[in-house]
Amino acid sequence: MKLTLRHATKRFDDKILFKQCSFTIPSGSFVAIKGKSGAGKSTLLNCLALIEPLTSGQLLFDETDVTMLSWSKKSRLYRQDISFIVQDFGLMPNETVMENLIIALRYERLSAKKCKQRCLAVLCKVNLADTLLDEPIFRLSGGEQQRVAIARCLLRQPRLLFADEPINALDRDNAADIMRLLQAINASGCTVVLVTHDDTYDNCYDDVIYL
Numbered sequence: 001m002k003l004t005l006r007h008a009t010k011r012f013d014d015k016i017l018f019k020q021c022s023f024t025i026p027s028g029s030f031v032a033i034k035g036k037s038g039a040g041k042s043t044l045l046n047c048l049a050l051i052e053p054l055t056s057g058q059l060l061f062d063e064t065d066v067t068m069l070s071w072s073k074k075s076r077l078y079r080q081d082i083s084f085i086v087q088d089f090g091l092m093p094n095e096t097v098m099e100n101l102i103i104a105l106r107y108e109r110l111s112a113k114k115c116k117q118r119c120l121a122v123l124c125k126v127n128l129a130d131t132l133l134d135e136p137i138f139r140l141s142g143g144e145q146q147r148v149a150i151a152r153c154l155l156r157q158p159r160l161l162f163a164d165e166p167i168n169a170l171d172r173d174n175a176a177d178i179m180r181l182l183q184a185i186n187a188s189g190c191t192v193v194l195v196t197h198d199d200t201y202d203n204c205y206d207d208v209i210y211l
């Protein structure tokens with residue numbers, strides 16, 4: 001899915017984070033948002049992901065202006081096309097891996113057996129062992145938790161994936177693995193937009209948006 005921002009401004013009270021900002025993220029591209037701390041990177045990502053409204057301007061998904069969509073149409077887009085990985089993984093720490101994963105399948109009418117099969121298949125894709133399915137999240141390492149968060153996104157087969165600092169809390173090896181996974185998701189046709197401070201993977205991106 002292609003994203004187009006036109007003359008977009010975002011302001012909190014008298015603080016302007018970006019003004020008259022315009023760019024296009026082509027369908028299937030892998031784009032990073034960078035800038036100083038507090039520049040508004042997460043806010044821009046949230047605006048692109050329809051979590052936060054723009055103060056003014058337009059946001060288009062392909063050729064559709066999504067700025068003024070009703071809440072129900074936005075939530076349909078969320079169910080069908082968008083996944084978002086939040087900074088602290090967004091998992092329920094006391095619930096098992098399976099319980100965290102099946103949230104992504106709640107709108108599909110699947111038998112318990114089919115749900116489990118789908119969960120096991122995505123765990124395999126993110127290189128996690130089947131045996132982790134019944135483990136509570138708090139027993140997993142940071143890298144494993146991030147893989148579960150990505151596995152949950154994969155269950156939904158999104159056309160747009162947003163990730164806020166997905167490798168921030170990880171060591172170098174885990175960060176490299178997570179970046180490889182995001183690249184694989186992107187290679188399957190999903191547009192990926194992430195916020196990062198890290199310069200290590202600059203050669204992986206099709207484009208970098210600086211705030």
Ligand SMILES: Nc1ncnc2c1ncn2[C@@H]1O[C@H](COP(=O)(O)OP(=O)(O)OP(=O)(O)O)[C@@H](O)[C@H]1O
Binds near residue numbers: 036041043
């Ligand atoms: N809901 C809000 N209401 C008021 N101000 C906000 C809100 N959300 C963010 N801000 C402010 O907007 C500014 C930009 O925040 P944002 O988190 O987007 O920056 P960032 O570039 O992602 O920062 P960092 O790199 O430190 O995570 C900050 O000063 C923040 O306090």
